[in-house]
Amino acid sequence: MTILPPFGPVPPAVLVPSYDRPAVRPGIAHLSVGNFHRAHQAVYLDRVLARPGNAQWGILGIGVMDDTHERAKAEAMQAQHGLYTLTECPADAPDTVRVIGAIVDYLHAPDDRAAAIRRLADPAIRIVSLTVTEGGYYIDESGQFQLDHPTIAEDLARPVPHTVFGLATEALRLRRAAGTGPFTILSCDNLPHNGHVARTAFLAWARARDPDLADWMAAHVTFPNTMVDRITPAVGPLDITRLNAGSGVDDRVPVFCEDFIQWVIEDKFCAGRPPLQDAGVLFTGDVTPYEQVKLRMLNASHSMLALPGMLMGYRVVSDIMHNPDVVALLEHYLARDAEPLLQAPPGMELHEYAAQLLRRFSNVAISDQLPRIASDSASKLPVFVRATAEGTLARGTDAARIAFLLACFAEYLRGHDDTGAAYDIHEPHLAPGDMALAADEDPARALEMSVFAGWGLGDHPAFVALFAQTRAALRAGGTRACLRQLVTPGEPGAPGDTKN
Known part of the structure; x- marks a missing residue:
């Protein structure tokens, strides 16, 4: 049995780091360390x-948000010296538990943001990666950084900034002054062209603060595009108890996930990079085909599960996958709506990818939570669904599944399911005016919400009518009945093909 401080004795079945962890030094700083x-x-x-010779590529984790949960995580990660257990859960094999040792230092930026900036300015840090969610880049529907957003405007006025944009930019200012050179900024969020989005956001923040620094960043900092994929559920108190019982390790911050994992990266690193290709990462000159397939098939299907699922009273993905109408909805959406508008990457068959998705969603061992997936849909739908909706309307093909999804989103904002059971709504990017539009007596007015700005939905009267008809059906007969009619053409009241 291995003795692993601070966990103590670790059961033999748990895999532990095989490298000399005290010799590892951070070469990557990650902002916003989530599951x-x-x-x-x-x-x-x-x-x-x-692998030998890579001790310079450890991770410095930096917590960015200032709330109770993030402070507790920082305390736990610091107490555990960055170690935690990861339980990988295949659908048809025993779980694998391993202790991950890559995060060798952890700090909570709100405790001392100037200190966080100094750590980012350390020349040993050659990559700054981040996961700040789809809505965390403050990009509007026209692709512009929202300098007038209160969070950004306030941050620009601070001597020591709080946002990821400010922390990284101020660190780059110090590095330029010291002559230690730039670092790569690596977005790992679910966004089309996430590197381009990150470049737009960071350079706009920098330009508003210091135009000369922004010019230097534009010339020297690289922003690779990436595609990331692994289903990783939220971890609640009951999960911690279950995971620790399974591992035999007393871990305050365990994580669990599926056994599938994928990372595709554009090979553009201004200050060097670790040999990630030896660890299974695919480097490519064009990430676009991979990211489009993932966003518009996997992530869009997650929304297609979560929003009607919440209304039907489901709360776990693997449970809703037992509903044959839901499976039919996903099959139809993937084959008829998403796939015809996509170009598959080399070596990928889209129908096989779709079948794999349904198997991954059905993995009972994961039991991903629908409330987590449904949260912040106002940021997710424009990223995951908009292109498919626009393409469907432009082609004049059946838009019934798109209308159903968007109608379920509008109904989801009412905060209760079809049985009347209430649930929490987490939509930080919807304003009170948006919520008022969703609640308007005219069901079609929900399409005027900011989440749909730029989609052009109002230019298709037949779609607007279908959306309103679908919302009425959801309220009159419930989500299950509306879904049954949608996936069973010819039944009374079934939505028909909508040509636009």
Whole structure:
């Protein structure tokens, strides 16, 4: 039995780092260390560190948000010296538990943001990666950074900034002054062209603060595009108890995930990079085909599950996958709506990818939570669904599934399911005016919400009518009945093909 401080004796079945962890030094700083980062990017770096000659590629984790949960996580990660257990859960095999050691230092930026900036300015840091969610880049529907957003405007006025944009920019200011050179900024969020989005956001913040610095960043900092994929559920108190019972390790911040993992990166690193290709990462000159397939098939299907699922009273993905109408909805959406508008990457068959998605969603061992997936849909729908909706309307093909999804989103904002059971709504990017539009007596007015700005839905009267008809059907007969009619053409009241 291995003795692993601070966990003490670790059962033989638990895999532990095979490298000399005290010799590892941070070469990557990650901003906003969530479960996904710890189940994905940190896993790849753990594999890299297990190979000789890579001790300079450890991770410095930096918590950015200032709330009770983030403070508790920071305290736990610091107490555990960055170690935590990861339980990988295949659908048809025993779980694998491993201790991940790639995060060798952790700090909570709100405790001392100037200190966080100094750590980012350390020339040993050659990559600054981040996972701040789809809505965390403050990009409007026209692709512009929202300098007038209160969070950004306030941050620009601070001597020591709080946002990821400010922390990284001020660190780059110090590095330029010291002559130590730039670092790569690596977005790991679910966004089309996430590197381009990150470049727009960071350079706009920098330009508003210091135009000369922004010019230097534009010339020297690289922003690779990436595609990331691994289903990683939220971890609640009951999960912690269950995971620790399964591992035999007393871990305050365990994580669990599926056994599937994928990372595709554009090979543009201004200050060097670890040999991630040896750890299973695919480097390519064009990430676009991979990201489009993932966003518009996997992530869009997640929304297609979560929003009607919440209304039907489901709360776990694997449970809703037992509903044959839901499976039919996903099959139809993937085959008829998403796939015809996509170009598959080399070597990928879209129908096989779709079948794999349904198998992944059905994995009972994961039991991903629908409330987590449904949260912040105002940021997710424009990223995951908009292109498919626009393409469907432009082609004049059946838009009934798109109308159903958007109608379910509008109904979801009422905060209760079809049985009347209430649930919490987490939509930080919807204003009170948006919520008023969703609640308007005219069901079609929900399409005027900011989430749909730029989609052009109002230019298709037949779609607007179908959306209103679908909302009325959801309220009159419930989500289950509306879904049954949608996936069973010819039944009374079934939505028909809508040509636009």
